[in-house]
Amino acid sequence: MNERMTVPANLQAESNTTINARNLELESIDFFVRLMSMLGMPRSVGEIYGLLYFSKDSLPMDQIASRLGISIGSASQGLRTLRSLKAVRTAYVAGDRRDHYFAETEFRRLFSNFIKDEIMPHLDSAKDRISRMEKSLPEQSPEEDEFYAVRIEKLRRLTKAGGRLLPALAGLLKL
C-alpha cells in the first residue's frame, strides 16, 4: 500500500470545473512522468511538462514549483532540460519580470531534438569503439577470424541503421 503518488494531492473543495481541470492536470502529469521516464528523464522533468501541457496560460517558475510541490532548484534544472530539448519556450508577460513558460506541443519536433541531442552522440562514439575493436582482433585461424569479423560487421550495421532510421522516424510522425 501507499504507492508513491505521482502528484501532490493537496486539493481543496472547489467548483466542479476547477476540480475537473485539476484531475486533467494530474492525469497529464502522470502521463508525461511515465513517458519521460521511458526516455530516461527524471520525474521532475515529466511533471513540469505534464503541468504545462494542459495549461492555457504560461507559468513562471515559482508557480510551477509550488503547484507541483517541488523545490525551485528542481524546477530550475527541469526547465533547463526542457529548454535544451526545445520542449518548453518562454513568453513575455507585460509588467512581470519573471520568465513565463509554456509547452511546445509539436511532438515531431520534440522527438527530433531528443534524437539529435540524446541519441546521436552515443551512436557517434559507438563508431569509434567499433574501430577500436577491429584493432584488437585476435588474428588466429582464418575460421576464427571469420567469427569475429562477422560480429563486428553486425555492430557496424546496427549503428549505421540506427543513425539512418532514428532521424527518419521523427520525420514519419505526422502529428
Place this chain on the structure above:
Amino acid sequence: MNERMTVPANLQAESNTTINARNLELESIDFFVRLMSMLGMPRSVGEIYGLLYFSKDSLPMDQIASRLGISIGSASQGLRTLRSLKAVRTAYVAGDRRDHYFAETEFRRLFSNFIKDEIMPHLDSAKDRISRMEKSLPEQSPEEDEFYAVRIEKLRRLTKAGGRLLPALAGLLKL
C-alpha cells in the same frame, strides 16, 4: 579522477592474441553496457551480453560471473532478463549439468522483443489514461473546450503513431 571502470582489470601477462581477445571483450562489454543503459537496462545486463557477444563458446553462469567480477546473484538476475528478451539462449554441453549461455546476435529479433515487452505495455496503459483525461474535460466556453480537445487529440495521435511505428521499426532493421 578514477572513473568507474567498465570492467575488472585483473589481466595477467599472457600471449599476445590472448591479450587482444581480452581487449576485444572489454570493448564489447563497454559497448553493450552503454547501449543497454540507453534502453534502461542495468549495467550487469550489458556486461553479460557484451561478454557473450564475442565469446566463441557458450559459458555457464559461474564463469560469466567470475569473468565479469560480479556476484552470481547478479549474474542470475541479468541472465533472467536477457532470457526473457530472448537475447541469450542456452546450449547443452555433454557431461556438464550447468546451463551454457550464448548470445542471440540477430538484432532485429532483439529489438522486436524489446519493443513488445518493454514499450507496448506502456503504450496500452497510456490509452486508458487518455480516456480518463477526456472524462475530466472542464466544460466551459466552447473556445476553451477547443484547447483541451486539441491537446488530447495530439496525445491520441502520438500513442497511435508509436504503436504503429515502433514495431515497424524493428522490421526495417535489415541486419
Place this chain on the structure above:
DNA sequence: TGCTTATTTCATTTTTTTTTGAAATGAATG
C-alpha cells in the same frame, strides 16, 4: 548605482536502483 526579485548552482540529503551474499530451492548423479 543600489535595491529588489528571479534564477542558477552545487554541496548535502533523500530516494531509487542495483548489487551482494547467504539461505532456500531445485535438479542431477551415484
Place this chain on the structure above:
DNA sequence: CATTCATTTCAAAAAAAAATGAAATAAGCA
C-alpha cells in the same frame, strides 16, 4: 534417496540518481 552442485530468491548493503535548500549570481527597476 541422499548428496552434491547449480540456480534462484530476497533482505541488506552499496551505488547511482534525483531533489533539496541555501548561498551566489544575474537581471530588471527606481
